[in-house]
Amino acid sequence: EDQVTQSPEALRLQEGESSSLNCSYTVSGLRGLFWYRQDPGKGPEFLFTLYSAGEEKEKERLKATLTKKESFLHITAPKPEDSATYLCAVTGNQFYFGTGTSLTVIP
């Protein structure tokens, strides 16, 4: 059964304290893995697409990596404005979303 699991469910970091969010997946015929950011009361905002194991993408303090079984979203020296829910999604036979990691960065 295709599924996406994100961990942890919630993460509290001090400003400047780097960490990683995990997205593990089982899907037949992966066509792409997506990371989105969702702010309260808003729709998901696209961050990255990864297509193959070993691929990496970076944007400001965020870096996404992909292996054959999981993806990591690394957050380096986070700021309070990085507080949001981060969603992972994969495309196989359908488009599957994880339940997200709620990140809070404390000043």
Add this chain to the structure above:
Amino acid sequence: NAGVTQTPKFQVLKTGQSMTLQCAQDMNHEYMSWYRQDPGMGLRLIHYSVGAGITDQGEVPNGYNVSRSTTEDFPLRLLSAAPSQTSVYFCASSYSSYLISGNTIYFGEGSWLTVV
């Protein structure tokens, strides 16, 4: 750039009422879809369309109806609202079907629906 526009933003319905959530995109995207987002459940696909005149069911289609008469618009109809349909609804679009090429999907701002 308007992107994906949803209306209304908030709606309260009584059980048994019907209503339509509107979705429009101005990016000439072929693929459009509707999701619902519930706590602890993630985003779940309701219906999708790969082009004008073509629609198909997603993971949770019961109680919802869609049509795609134009490329730009993809309304979602609740036929007889039930409390279980209380949720946040997101419309999304992409250039072509994600199943073919993993195209990036862009989301609207969401519609908050409460059924009492």
